[in-house]
Amino acid sequence: MEALLHRCEGQSALFDPLHFAERIAALDRLEVILDLAEGTDETTNDKALLGRAQALTSQLQAANNALFVELRSEIQSGNGHAALGRWISASQDQGTEIKPGLSYDWRDDLVTGILELEEPDSPPVHPGGEMVFYQPTPARHIFEMLSSLNLGADDVLIDLGSGLGHVPLLAAITTPAQCIGIELEPAYIESARRCATDLGVSNVDFVTEDVSQADLSNLSRATVFYLYTPFTGTLLTTVLGKLRDQALCRSIRIAAFGPCVEALAAKEWLETQSPSQSERIAVFFSRG
Ligand SMILES: C[S@@+](CC[C@H](N)C(=O)[O-])C[C@H]1O[C@@H](n2cnc3c(N)ncnc32)[C@H](O)[C@@H]1O
Structure with missing residues (x-):
């Protein structure tokens, strides 16, 4: 956990709005760590690491929320084509075939954040x-x-x-x-x-x-x-x-x-x- 935290905390690009996919990957890893840590006996050192993991999670989520607010506001001003079109082409520009099948990925997190659809x-x-x-x-x-x-x-x-x-x-x-x-x-x-x-x-x-x-x-x-x-x-x-x-x-x-x-x-x-x-x-x- 120390190594992951160290890597993420030093990576300012992770907070760049456009690095959404990387943020989702980091958040997924942090979630696994926080879930594993839940309920275990914590030493003082563990507590400090967990505190850092929780703080980093909140910062990454805040960066995502800021991106959703910006994209929603672009759509509300009638610029949805440009706002989302960028992500659609970026998502296809990576030169790799899109993954077949039913699994979900960062694009689904992006759409969920933008549309705010409620079950x-x-x-x-x-x-x-x-x-x-x-x-x-x-x-x-x-x-x-x-x-x-x-x-x-x-x-x-x-x-x-x-x-x-x-x-x-x-x-x-x-x-x-x-x-x-x-x-x-x-x-x-x-x-x-x-x-x-x-x-x-x-x-x-x-x-x-x-x-x-x-x-x-x-x-x-x-x-x-x-x-x-x-x-x-x-x-x-x-x-x-x-x-x-x-x-x-x-x-x-x-x-x-x-x-x-x-x-x-x-x-x-x-x-x-x-x-x-x-x-x-x-x-x-x-x-x-
Ligand atoms: C597999 S989901 C697909 C949802 C959506 N088209 C999508 O791709 O995200 C199938 C949907 O069809 C709806 N459905 C099933 N039978 C239907 C019917 N006879 N008339 C209208 N909707 C129906 C279900 O309630 C469900 O929401």
């Missing part, structure tokens, strides 16, 4: 069966999708089963597209709407609805649909049927994550430019 106090009323419980798409996949979709002012993105609304919120903050989240659980919708209002984001809307019964007037506006496997089985088949009806009227793109990618890859009315895999977001185009 509902009471457990969601989840009907179960073919409907999948809430789990957010890892932020690095959302960032990669937003870079590749290149959404413009004429685009309308609909997240089918939007949970707390990360995808429509991030898309609305960083692009001029209209973004809509459709979600069954009213408490998630309430949290997502609160976030949009607090951040002054006006190109996003949230609808409490069962996607399988979704109002066609909403679906018919979409140019891009997003699904992080909100349901399976016959429900998924029904909704994909609705999307196919939409694709008969105009070109659409469908971005998908998780097990539903396999179902989409099997549809002859869709094509994709790269081999689709469920561990990354796959983008499909309706055949003309």
Whole structure:
């Protein structure tokens, strides 16, 4: 612990707002140390080290909070594209392939700090069966999708089963597209709407609805649909049927994550430019 503390305390770059990923890594290490130390008999020397570890943790958290306040204020002034766009490109500029899969990383801490989305106090009323419980798409996949979709002012993105609304919120903050989240659980919708209002984001809307019964007037506006496997089985088949009806009227793109990618890859009315895999977001185009 002494060596880690010494290294972190002497590293002034750790407090640079842009060194968020490094701060999160240091905070994770400090948390492990503080957890291990809890409940053990402490010598005077240990107490002094623990005090330093707690002080460093507070300073690093304060640096993160300052960054969140700055980014929220940029978004509130209508500069969300520049404010978050920087992080999206920085996150992809490291020359390495983004990590596939469901794990979360510093980008999720960043998004959580900026959006301040609140999980509902009471457990969601989840009907179960073919409907999948809430789990957010890892932020690095959302960032990669937003870079590749290149959404413009004429685009309308609909997240089918939007949970707390990360995808429509991030898309609305960083692009001029209209973004809509459709979600069954009213408490998630309430949290997502609160976030949009607090951040002054006006190109996003949230609808409490069962996607399988979704109002066609909403679906018919979409140019891009997003699904992080909100349901399976016959429900998924029904909704994909609705999307196919939409694709008969105009070109659409469908971005998908998780097990539903396999179902989409099997549809002859869709094509994709790269081999689709469920561990990354796959983008499909309706055949003309
Ligand atoms: C795996 S989560 C994905 C959340 C979000 N799209 C994201 O990527 O961060 C699936 C979400 O779909 C919602 N859901 C499940 N069945 C639904 C239905 N029939 N209509 C609307 N939402 C549904 C769940 O409540 C849950 O929030």
